[in-house]
Amino acid sequence: xxxxxxxxxxxxxxxxxxxxxxxxxxxxxxxxxxxxxxxxxxxxxxxxxxxxxxxxxxxxxxxxxxxxxxxxxxxxxxxxxxxxxxxxxxxxxxxxxxxxxxxxxxxxxxxxxxxxxxxxxxxxxxxxxxxxxxxxxxxxxxxxxxxxxxxxxxxxxxxxxxxxxxxxxxxxxxxxxxxxxxxxxxxxxxxxxxxxxxxxxxxxxxxxxxxxxxxxxxxxxxxxxxxxxxxxxxxxxxxxxxxxxxxxxxxxxxxxxxxxxxxxxxxx
Numbered sequence: 001x002x003x004x005x006x007x008x009x010x011x012x013x014x015x016x017x018x019x020x021x022x023x024x025x026x027x028x029x030x031x032x033x034x035x036x037x038x039x040x041x042x043x044x045x046x047x048x049x050x051x052x053x054x055x056x057x058x059x060x061x062x063x064x065x066x067x068x069x070x071x072x073x074x075x076x077x078x079x080x081x082x083x084x085x086x087x088x089x090x091x092x093x094x095x096x097x098x099x100x101x102x103x104x105x106x107x108x109x110x111x112x113x114x115x116x117x118x119x120x121x122x123x124x125x126x127x128x129x130x131x132x133x134x135x136x137x138x139x140x141x142x143x144x145x146x147x148x149x150x151x152x153x154x155x156x157x158x159x160x161x162x163x164x165x166x167x168x169x170x171x172x173x174x175x176x177x178x179x180x181x182x183x184x185x186x187x188x189x190x191x192x193x194x195x196x197x198x199x200x201x202x203x204x205x206x207x208x209x210x211x212x213x214x215x216x217x218x219x220x221x222x223x224x225x226x227x228x229x230x231x232x233x234x235x236x237x238x239x240x241x242x243x244x245x246x247x248x249x250x251x252x253x254x255x256x257x258x259x260x261x262x263x264x265x266x267x268x
Contacts, residue, residue: 002028003028003064003065004028004064004068005060005066006029006032007032007052007067007071008070008074009040009041010033010039011242012190013190015190015193016068016070017029017238017257018256018258019214020068020217022217023214023217023220024221026232027231027233028237029238030064030238030239032058032059033240033241033249034055035242039073040073041072041073041153041189042120045077045078045120045124048074048120049078052074052077052078052082056085057086058268060086065224067082067093068092069082069093069094072121073117073120073121075126076117076124076126091229093216093220095190095212095216096127099186099212100134100186102210103184109140109141110142112143112144112182112183112184113142113184114146114179115185116146116148116149116174116188117188118188122146123148127146127188131144145179147173147178147179153191153192155169156191156192156194156195157252166195167198174203180203185199185203185209185210186210187211193211194256196211240261241264242265243265243268245263245265249263
């Protein structure tokens with residue numbers, strides 16, 4: 001009956017929380033956005049691990065039965081440390097492996113995969129490792145073409161505050177033909193699904209732009225079902241915490257989650 005803990009470096013992970021709420025309406029959510037230390041994408045791996053494990057322990061001590069690392073930078077640099085911190089009895093879902101896994105099927109076992117994300121996500125090599133794991137299966141043959149997009153997350157946040165879409169930033173990263181030959185595109189940051197339609201517009205029609213929050217929500221449901229941890233409660237409730245509460249983040253959270261929410265400031 002415990003809540004599902006979801007955390008991100010900021011409020012982008014609310015896209016994952018929204019997908020989880022939609023798919024698992026009987027589950028309670030405890031969300032934590034580390035807004036005092038964002039963006040993780042420009043931090044060192046050591047700092048990302050420090051912040052991530054501290055948040056994971058906070059969620060564990062708050063009674064969470066599962067944890068979703070709803071941050072690609074944290075998933076790419078601190079996943080094992082988070083798992084060690086919370087122990088083997090708490091399932092931990094990351095943003096990388098379920099998304100890469102979703103590309104594989106019996107009928108589609110090869111192709112070129114595009115990836116955009118923060119510098120920390122791209123340089124970690126976790127996506128490359130996940131693709132290599134797919135290729136270790138019989139008959140699978142995938143290639144990965146990646147590009148760091150360090151300005152995009154902040155442009156999305158600022159753009160939404162000003163009721164504009166960061167078109168110029170997107171075009172700078174995507175409008176040069178670099179990704180024209182890929183079959184699928186992974187949006188490797190929880191901010192990016194908010195501009196998914198703009199990404200689709202800038203890429204050839206044949207490119208399948210992946211929706212990571214929905215995939216992560218399904219992976220979470222599968223894991224909870226496997227461990228007999230699904231709730232049948234009819235009084236689910238959600239809590240939303242941030243490490244630094246500002247008016248901009250409050251307004252941004254409404255955009256990311258899709259409805260009004262109460263943010264609580266919690267210092268770890």
